[in-house]
Amino acid sequence: MNGTLCVFLLLCLGCGLIHRVPVYDAFLEGAKEGISTARRILPSLIAMLCVIRAFSSCGLMERLCALLEPAAAWAGIPKETLPLMLFKPLSGSASLAMLREILNECGPDSRAGLVASVMMGSSETVFYTCGVYLAAAGVKKSRHTIPCALAAWLAGSIAASLAVP
Amino acid sequence: MLQWIFGGMAGLALVWGMATGAGGQTVSAMLNAAEEAVGTGIALAGAYAFFCGMLNILRRAGTAERLGAALSPALRRLFGDGLPAEALEPVTMNLTANLLGLGNAATPMGIEAARRMGQGADAAGNALCLFLVINASSVQLLPTTVIALRTAAGSANPAGIALPALAATAVSTVVGVLCCKCAEKRR
Structure with a gap:
């Protein structure tokens, strides 16, 4: 332990x-x-797990991953973790459901499982966080916020793959 | 945002499933997933309650305030002149709560900080942008939800990801801050 x-x-x-x-x-x-x-969070976990399972059981997830695999391989990101990486900035519950799927499919101690676990914590739900706080601040122009936050997300995802040997 | 993800993905999957003759399979996969989600939710609830309990001891011991006091000079330097004096406290509290993984405490503080930094301006100031990017890049010492999920999935070493996770989130935060500082200079 x-x-x-x-x-x-x-x-x-x-x-x-x-x-x-x-x-x-x-x-x-x-x-x-x-x-x-x-x-x-249980209702949203149910909703998201259903959708993700439907998406992967009908073969669409496989196609999406195959499309992105070359870029992922170049950056050293395991292809099983791609769906999680893509959904991380969009929705917290979707990425939670996604992480659960990867942990159960590949095993929590496999490389994909470890990278996914590290990836999950490496950035927040970018669009949601920025949306809530920008609304609270009452400003209309977010200037460089979103591009910088997405750069952080990308760097965190790549770092997650590098941090797990 | 979420309704497009949910509706779009479910619709696409069902249409694709029907078109390829695997409609029934897609629906039964969805129902299985719903059942399994409840199991995961319950397993998650136990571990989550445990960590929240432990973190609450830390919170009641006043750790957040002391950590905040230690951080505030560094934050004042990081944010520079753009940070209104009355926003320093909620900014510090928000970031410390995030560090400790107290999500429920972090959000109200963050909203308060953002409100004080907005000040009726049309465009977000440098300090507000930086604050948002730091929040979006996530700074957490111990990813308790991930550890809970790994425990539920039967990992031999659920907390083994703690150090790599800290490294990865540090990289994402540093990259975010550097990008912000570059974007500020360009204007």
């Missing part, structure tokens, strides 16, 4: 105990929030 998680959990508990946080109550409070988040 990797030590990263142990260290992190110890850090959480240690910080809590030092600052006299009632750790059990705090845990329950957070867990309750986690459960309600999971319940909130």
Whole structure:
């Protein structure tokens, strides 16, 4: 078992105990929030998993990936992770469903599974995040925001493939 | 956006399935997926609740505030003169919450920060652009949702991706920031 998680959990508990946080109550409070988040995302997870499964079972996904494979191979990106990479900037729930498919198809510890896992965290849902915050700021022209965010997304995706040997 | 992805993909898949004579197969694949999604959702809920619980201990210990205090001088330098003084606090809080993976706390702070940076202008200022790009490129110390999904999929080492993930998200953020700084200079 990797030590990263142990260290992190110890850090959480240690910080809590030092600052006299009632750790059990705090845990329950957070867990309750986690459960309600999971319940909130379940309908969209169902919707997206259905659509993605339909798309791949009728053979369209295969064609889409075959089309993009040369470019992916050039950048060292495994072709199984291409759908995830493409959907990442568009929708959080779609990319979550996509990651689940890759983990179950290729195995969570295969190279494709590892790259997909790293890719998932390397950038946010670019269009959604920018949309929400731009609306909050009330500005009309986003100037260089979207191109720069997409450059970050591309760099993150390629870095994800490089980070997994 | 989502309705086009959902409608477009489902429609395309059904039409394509019918045209190639695999319509029934496509529909049964969809129904199977719906069933499996519930299983994944439940498995995810357990691990997700666990991480949220642990992170909440960290939050109650005031870690976000201390991390924020440590970060704010660096942020002031990064954002430069364009950042209104009253926006520094929500910007710091938003980025720290994102770092710790407290999505529920990060979004309201981000909205507040964006509102204070917008100030009724027509075009986004340099600071707002930079803030959006940093948020869009994601900065998270531990990708808890991914670890939860990997656990549900039966990985031998669910958290093994933590360090590569940190490296990849650092690369995406640095590239985003550099692109922003270049775009600012060009004008």
